[in-house]
Amino acid sequence: MSKLELEHEKSLEEEALWAEKIKDLKWELGNQLMILCHHYQRDSVFRFGDAVGDSLKLAKLGAANKTAKYIVFCGAHFMAETQDMLASSDQTVMMPDLKAGCALVNQIKLKQLEETWESLTKFRKEQDLIPIAYINSSADIKAFCGEHDGTVCTSSSSNKVFQWAMNQNKTIVFFPDEHIGRNAANTIKIPRENVFVWKRNVSGGTLTEEQIRRAQLIIWNGSCCVHDRFKPDFVKKLKKKNPDAKFVVHSECCEETVAESDYYGSTDTILNCIADSEPGSKWFIGTEYNMVENEKRE
Template sequence: MTTTHSSVDLTLRDISAGTTTGSSCSTELLDAPWDVDARDPGYGPGASMADPIPAAAPRQGEIPQEYRDASAEELDRRIRAAKAELGDRAVVLGHFYQRDEVIQYADHVGDSFQLATAATARTEAEAIIFCGVHFMAETADLLSGPDQAVILPNLAAGCSMADMADIDQVEECWEQLMEVYGGETPGVDGRMPVIPVTYMNSSADIKGFVGRHGGIVCTSSNASTVLEWAFERGQRVLFFPDQHLGRNTAKAMGISLDEMPMWNPGRPLGGNDEQTLHDAKVVLWHGFCSVHKRFTTAQIDTARAEHPGVRVIVHPECPMPVVDAADESGSTDYIRRAIEGAAEPTTFAIGTEINLVQRLAAQHPQHTIFCLDPVVCPCSTMYRIHPGYLAWALESLLDGEVINRISVGEDVAEPARAALERMLAAKPAPDSAAPASSVTPGPGSAPASSTAAER
């Protein structure tokens, strides 16, 4: 496939019109998000479209007709006018995986933790408009001031990976593990039987659970540092919701696959026997990212055959054989900085979300950059955010109305913040790809530094 622009939306339209070669995973990606919202519950077209969605997952109600009918040019005018009138009262955050048509309005661009951290630096903002997914907006609410409103433009922008570990399942898992391990009593070495570790890509409820049980949050860039922290305090780790990040990180630390049983929620002891759980070092939750699950070793083989000397970099949410076959693996921000740090023209094959890959290719024309997956299949839920929703959120603020506010109750927020604070205290060593990470400023914005990079 040959693309001439960074916009995945335009690429999909070119494929549909036959003006470029290639294929997509769903023709419904061309449908307006509000039409997708009106259908039966689901994550929407894209990588997560086959994932079952919880019955209680938030749904987006109908937005005013004027935003559905507006042309791209009218939405552009209205968004820019609203941002100018609101000034410092509102800040727009855009995740790396967001479509270009939204990213162009972001004051800061980054991964979810970088953006939540950037929000804490904007203390003058009354409203934080998070163009990402639900768990990211929750994290921003946890870390922002009590008088700041966090807005998710489309409530249907969830995350299937985060939904794969709900609080009831995790509580049941913990009860069963406590029966096997004899409760939350330190052993003779002073370490607890098990320490819970949750990936940033999880709900506030899960972060709160971890905080209450002496656990910690991790990102994809500091997962090994966090696991080391956990092993200093516990004999084992319960890692959720992403099995692949847990497995890849633990394997790199020298833990054998035999010591990493999978916990399948809904099965007694997660489908294991007691001896297996006693012998475990890391109990992996049966969860995954549907975007990164699409990448395969066959795709890497093809890239190497067609592009001798190609540098293959994948995200650690990819399956273990893919990470093993790649030249490097690292967080979204690691990938971005690796490309920025390449002094000579290089061919990169990247295993992460297509919106970021195409944007990097457009930003670095001296390199050849392409996505390992030849099928255009963006993150289903990131793609639910559209300029029409952003215009609605901004103009509602001008009218004195806060729509789609994401708020975490203090009973959950207090222990969740404790788990996040433990993560902040567990500093990873700088990786070797490039200088320390930072949030990328959006158009006309000053950079805001971040202490950790993740998805």
């Protein structure tokens, strides 16, 4: 047996031991323990979840549970951080791996955002601007929104939240995901000539005074490294080879890829598309690998 095979066998043995320990703890703690699993978890983690969903669904389920003393969040750090904000004082929120981060979250820092806000308010009244943070952001970024009469959205609520802000005649400053912002803007029909991108790594952001004054939407130029990989040309090629197939992608994909697809949205939206489809239909899904594998098993 090769060294690689031995290491794999050892890993499987350790995983089996941990699985037994988790089962015992779930039995011992009963409803004092709630395990939340994001769709992106692999199957060996997935099977222990008391609830499965996207970040919005899990946040709601965790907040509604008043009997659990311990909430274990199997997902990215920002998700557990958000859950901790919503938890009651007698609940403890934990993560199996504190290093489980999100590259998108790291593309905006509070100091950058404060400097950006200062640049924008040189030409616009602060009360005319509304900061909106994507849920994939750290607690201090979300706190900034709260301090400046803004809000937070998820991929499933972005269209509604953007429309709510536009109904108040506010200029939206959205961060950190450019594609969520563009796709929401396209859906609610914000004119393209009034949408501008703020370059996060350029001092002053490269926008002119005229652009800042005219803007209805200013988007941070961050993106998800996973969903960036789904390019429109790839979708076109697959559609040509599979004319009978349907395509659904996450709204963190670029607007060109979304335009080539039949549907787009949050992870729950994607799953609902598949669940509501005709038996035997063929689907191509543009999102994280583990979620697709889990759905195939379903």
